[in-house]
Amino acid sequence: MQIHGVEVKGLDVDEQTRCLHYAQHHDIVAIKFYCCSSYYPCHACHQALADHPIEVWPSDQFDQIAILCGACGWEMAISTYWQCDSRCPHCHASFNPGCKKHGDLYFEMPAKF
Numbered sequence: 001m002q003i004h005g006v007e008v009k010g011l012d013v014d015e016q017t018r019c020l021h022y023a024q025h026h027d028i029v030a031i032k033f034y035c036c037s038s039y040y041p042c043h044a045c046h047q048a049l050a051d052h053p054i055e056v057w058p059s060d061q062f063d064q065i066a067i068l069c070g071a072c073g074w075e076m077a078i079s080t081y082w083q084c085d086s087r088c089p090h091c092h093a094s095f096n097p098g099c100k101k102h103g104d105l106y107f108e109m110p111a112k113f
Contacts, residue, residue, distance in 0.1 A: 001014075001015075003015060003016070003030070003068070003073065004068075004072070004073020006030075006068055006075070007039065008068065009039065009040050010030075010040050010042070010045035010049070011044075011045050013041055013045075015070075017030040017041045017070030018041065019040075019041035019042055019044075019045050021042050021045065022041060024096060026094045026095055027041070027099075028069065028070035028071050028093060029067060029068065030070060032065070032066040032067070032068070033046055033055070033106070034055045034056060034066075035053070035054060036050060038050070039068055043102075043105045043106065054106075056106055056108050057108060059108045059109075059110040061078070062077065062082070063077050063079060064077060065077055066078050067080070067081040069088040069090065071088060071091050071093035072088060072090055072091035074088060074089075074090035076088075076089065076090075078107060082100075082103075086100075
């Protein structure tokens with residue numbers, strides 16, 4: 001699905017990046033996966049559709065643009081996402097704060113996070 005001009009792959013993806021697995025009001029973030037440079041709403045969508053295993057983003061790459069706000073389409077660096085207090089720095093839409101609890105599925109988790 002095209003969301004704000006960006007392709008987001010996944011299962012039952014809506015216009016703000018919610019998917020079959022994460023469909024609450026504030027589940028509006030898609031992540032560009034390190035292994036394939038493709039945006040997915042979640043690890044389960046990647047697992048279901050990609051033909052390869054997930055590779056997490058190395059911590060020395062957190063300056064890379066890899067997070068898409070489903071509300072406004074703004075793309076941000078991983079480090080910006082980790083520092084944004086679960087709100088889009090551009091449009092101030094709320095993100096699911098629980099997503100950070102399983103950040104290790106997407107990112108190499110250095111001690112500072």
